[in-house]
Structure formats: structure tokens, C-alpha cells
Amino acid sequence: MRVSVQDIQAMKTRGERIPMVTAYDYTTAQMVDAAEIPLILVGDSLGMVVLGYGSTVPVTIGDILHHAKAVVRGTTRALVVGDLPFLTYTSPDQALQNAGRLLQEAGCQAVKLEGGAAVVPAVERLTAAGIPVMGHLGYTPQSENTIGRRVQGKSVDAARQLVQDALLLEQAGAFAVVLELIPAPLARAVTERLRIPTIGIGAGVGCDGQVQVIHDLLGLYTDYVPRHAKRYRNLGDEIRNAVAEYAAEVRAASFPTANHSSKMDEAALNEALAQLDR
Numbered sequence: 001m002r003v004s005v006q007d008i009q010a011m012k013t014r015g016e017r018i019p020m021v022t023a024y025d026y027t028t029a030q031m032v033d034a035a036e037i038p039l040i041l042v043g044d045s046l047g048m049v050v051l052g053y054g055s056t057v058p059v060t061i062g063d064i065l066h067h068a069k070a071v072v073r074g075t076t077r078a079l080v081v082g083d084l085p086f087l088t089y090t091s092p093d094q095a096l097q098n099a100g101r102l103l104q105e106a107g108c109q110a111v112k113l114e115g116g117a118a119v120v121p122a123v124e125r126l127t128a129a130g131i132p133v134m135g136h137l138g139y140t141p142q143s144e145n146t147i148g149r150r151v152q153g154k155s156v157d158a159a160r161q162l163v164q165d166a167l168l169l170e171q172a173g174a175f176a177v178v179l180e181l182i183p184a185p186l187a188r189a190v191t192e193r194l195r196i197p198t199i200g201i202g203a204g205v206g207c208d209g210q211v212q213v214i215h216d217l218l219g220l221y222t223d224y225v226p227r228h229a230k231r232y233r234n235l236g237d238e239i240r241n242a243v244a245e246y247a248a249e250v251r252a253a254s255f256p257t258a259n260h261s262s263k264m265d266e267a268a269l270n271e272a273l274a275q276l277d278r
Contacts (some may be wrong), residue, residue, distance in 0.1 A: 002109060003038045005132045005175040011208070012040070012197040018209025020199055021217060024050050024067045028214060029074030037078055039199070041112065041211060042068040044083040044141070049215040056141045061098050068106035070254040081134055082108035086142040089113050090232040092125035099131050112178065114140035116165025120172045127173030135169035137162055139181035139205065151202075153182040166190045166198075178211060179203040181228065202228030 007197040011018050023029040024046045032040055046067055047053040061084075067159035068082045082102035089095035095113070102108040110132035113119055123133050138152045153162045164187075166177055176197045179187045184204025191207050200207030215221060216229035220236045249255035 002060050002075075002077055005079070005110065008038065008176060008197055012195075012268045018197055018199065020209055020211040022046075022211070022213045023071050023074075023116050024214075026070040026074040029071040029078075032214070033075040034080050037213075039209070040071060040075065040078040040080050041072050042080065042082045042106075042108070043112075043213070044159050045213050049213060049220075051175045055144055057145070059083075061088050061101065065101060065106050068102060068108050070189055072107035075175075079110060080108045081104060081110045084113045085165075089119065089122050095119075095122035096125050096129055096131075099126050099133075100129075103131060103168055110134055110175070116161070117168055120168050121171060123172035123174055125203055133172075133174045134199075135174040135177040136167070136180065137165055137169070137177060137182075138179050141180075151181045151183065153186050157185075159186050161192065162186065163190055170194050176209075179207055188210050257271045266270065 006115040008018060018039065019037055019205050020041060021032055021037055022041045022043045022045060024042060029040060042064060044056040044059040044064065046063065047059040049055045050067070051059070051063065053059070064082055064085055068080065072080050075170050084095065084098055084102070099111045102111050102153060111126065111136040113122065114136040116135075116137055119135075123135070139147070139149070153255055155158045162182065166179075169177055174196060176199055177190075177194065178199045178201065180200075181202040184206055187198065187200055187203035188206025197208035198212050199209040201211050212229060217232055218236075219225075219231040219234040219240075225231055246255065
């Protein structure tokens with residue numbers, strides 16, 4: 001049975017920390033699900049780590065649907081959250097249409113959208129229709145062209161607004177809120193004021209849970225580690241070395257060996273070739 005939004009709320013009530021990671025394909029989703037991660041995000045971060053874009057802005061609802069379908073097929077336990085990409089929730093009606101597709105076509109159990117007071121009408125519309133919504137405050141990647149890539153909420157006004165936005169999202173029916181790149185004391189203050197869970201990324205240990213991009217966690221990059229991320233493995237180096245070893249064996253004709261090949265009755269082959277020659 002899949003984790004539900006009620007299960008996530010119960011984790012906060014019990015004081016149980018909530019791990020969340022991204023996944024973008026069937027194989028990775030299987031492994032993450034086997035590790036008993038309760039929340040999987042099919043994030044628009046796939047724009048950078050999978051599709052090679054410079055930001056999340058070019059990601060379309062079609063992109064998210066394609067990858068979310070694969071992730072849902074690879075899981076049986078985790079609650080799968082699909083991101084609503086840039087300009088797919090500019091009105092409550094548009095939000096409902098696109099969020100509905102993520103649940104009906106992809107099989108997600110919830111959606112995530114960025115913003116505070118401005119998106120409250122969309123959150124209210126979605127939750128009224130039975131679609132669980134995760135909010136996202138602080139550094140919101142879809143708005144990087146206006147806010148830049150930097151820590152948010154450091155001034156008095158910005159901190160006050162962020163707390164107010166978090167409360168508005170809760171009142172609108174959101175079941176959780178991601179807090180990205182905000183000062184740790186502010187994240188802790190938000191967490192203490194909300195009944196719903198907070199999921200931090202670059203927001204300190206005071207949140208109810210944490211989310212990481214799977215590529216950062218596994219070290220699939222060989223030259224870049226975001227400040228807010230921790231590499232638990234260096235799989236990028238291991239993969240590169242494995243591929244280089246494979247290429248060397250192909251060039252040396254030491255792979256494949258007889259153990260990697262199939263046999264055939266020599267008489268049958270000779271007869272087949274003889275028939276062709278005749």
C-alpha cells in the first residue's frame with residue numbers, strides 16, 4: 001500500500017523525520033522505493049539533470065508526464081509527487097487541468113507548485129477537487145529570472161512574507177511545504193508555526209524532512225556539488241571508469257569472451273552456408 005498524505009502528516013505528529021528524494025526514471029524509482037523513501041518527487045529539476053537545460057523554465061507538462069509515468073511504474077510504496085512546471089498553473093482552471101493530468105495520466109498521488117499568496121487560489125481549487133498539493137517557498141527555481149539563484153528570506157520583510165505565505169498555503173489546504181535555500185533559523189520558525197510538514201533543501205536541520213536531487217546524492221556529477229547537497233557516493237567516477245574499462249576491452253578484443261556468446265551446431269552452420277553458395 002502506498003504512503004498517503006495522512007501518513008506524512010502522522011510522521012510530523014510523531015516527530016519522525018521525513019526523507020524525500022527526486023527520481024526521473026523507472027530503474028531509479030525502483031531502487032528509491034526499495035530503500036523505503038516515503039516521498040518521491042518527479043521534479044522539474046529534470047530539466048537540468050536529465051534534459052540538459054540551464055534551468056527549470058523550459059520544462060513542459062509533457063516532460064513531467066513522461067518521466068512521472070516511468071517513476072510511478074517503478075514504485076509500489078512511495079507517495080509520488082509531480083511538479084507543475086513553469087506557466088502551467090497561472091490560473092486555478094489551468095492548474096486543475098494540468099494537475100489532473102498528473103494524477104489521471106501519470107498516476108501521481110500529489111502535485112507540487114511554487115509560490116505563496118499568488119498561488120493560493122490554485123491550491124484551494126486543487127484541494128477542493130481532491131488533489132493533494134505540496135507548496136514550495138524560498139528559492140523558487142521557476143522564478144530565478146527575477147529573484148536570481150541565492151538564499152531568500154534574509155531581510156525582515158522577506159522573512160515575514162515567507163512565514164505569512166507558509167501559513168496561507170496551509171490554510172489553502174496544502175499537505176506540506178518545501179522550504180528551499182532560506183536561513184536555517186527562519187526555516188525552524190516556519191516549521192514550528194505550521195501544523196503541516198516542512199521539507200527542507202538548503203534550509204537547515206530544523207525542518208520536518210529533507211529533499212535532495214538524486215544526482216547530487218549519488219555524485220553523478222564529477223565536477224559540481226551544490227552547497228546544500230551531500231555526496232553519499234561518487235557514482236559518476238565509478239560509471240566513467242566502468243565505461244572506460246569496457247571500451248578498452250572492446251578495442252583489445254578481450255570482450256566479449258566465449259562465456260558472453262552463444263554456440264551453434266557447426267554442421268548446421270556449414271549446411272546453411274553451403275546452401276547459400278549453391
